[in-house]
Amino acid sequence: EIVMTQSPATLSVSPGERAALSCRASQNVRSNLAWYQQKPGQAPRLLIYGASTRATGVPARFIGSGSGTDFILTINSLQSEDFAVYYCHQYTSGKTFGQGTKVEIK
Amino acid sequence: EVQLMESGGGLVQPGGSLRLSCAASGFTFSSSWMTWIRQAPGQGLEWVANVKQDGSVKYYRDSVRGRFIISRDNVENSVYLQMNSLRAEDTGVYFCVRDDASGYYEYWGQGTLVTVSS
Numbered sequence: 001e002i003v004m005t006q007s008p009a010t011l012s013v014s015p016g017e018r019a020a021l022s023c024r025a026s027q028n029v030r031s032n033l034a035w036y037q038q039k040p041g042q043a044p045r046l047l048i049y050g051a052s053t054r055a056t057g058v059p060a061r062f063i064g065s066g067s068g069t070d071f072i073l074t075i076n077s078l079q080s081e082d083f084a085v086y087y088c089h090q091y092t093s094g095k096t097f098g099q100g101t102k103v104e105i106k
Numbered sequence: 107e108v109q110l111m112e113s114g115g116g117l118v119q120p121g122g123s124l125r126l127s128c129a130a131s132g133f134t135f136s137s138s139w140m141t142w143i144r145q146a147p148g149q150g151l152e153w154v155a156n157v158k159q160d161g162s163v164k165y166y167r168d169s170v171r172g173r174f175i176i177s178r179d180n181v182e183n184s185v186y187l188q189m190n191s192l193r194a195e196d197t198g199v200y201f202c203v204r205d206d207a208s209g210y211y212e213y214w215g216q217g218t219l220v221t222v223s224s
Contacts, residue, residue, distance in 0.1 A: 032209060042216075043214035043215065043216055044151065044214060046212045050208070087151055091208070097151040097152070100151075
């Protein structure tokens with residue numbers, strides 16, 4: 001099974017600042033990597049697929065990058081609605097998720 | 107508009123059974139793989155099982171294989187998860203999800219809570 005490791009577990013950021021979330025795969029997943037945002041009591045929301053393609057309706061401040069084993073989700077100029085938990089997900093071999101990064105208000 | 111609506115969650119004792127249902131609408135159900143994903147309280151996301159468009163192929167995570175059965179009804183546009191021999195570690199919110207052909211998950215239901223406790 002491909003293990004996905006996200007860091008940090010918690011990221012404290014002030015509104016308007018930039019956040020960079022890391023996701024590392026234990027094997028090469030090529031560009032088969034997605035990012036989701038989840039708020040309390042809600043289902044996850046797809047943000048990025050194919051490592052860097054924004055899903056429909058996702059603001060341009062969300063930027064996905066990377067390929068192979070190392071990926072980054074950058075959120076520029078954090079808005080109040082961006083404080084949430086973010087998960088990465090590989091779909092190259094089986095389906096596995098990272099453990100999540102919580103982005104909280106500093 | 108794609109909609110996925112789960113039902114059937116609840117409180118069950120260890121060793122008991124529960125059947126989850128997911129009613130789908132807004133897309134061609136018979137053309138999509140369907141998946142169940144769960145989330146234990148305060149924890150991350152865990153893929154549980156999926157089923158091919160015609161129901162002929164099914165996959166399960168190791169910890170539920172032999173206890174859970176995924177099925178679908180392409181006339182009723184529904185997918186099901188029969189959960190038997192339930193354990194405390196099966197507790198969580200179960201999401202019904204439509205598989206995109208590429209493998210990521212764009213459409214999720216709101217989830218149904220399963221609690222396994224005596």
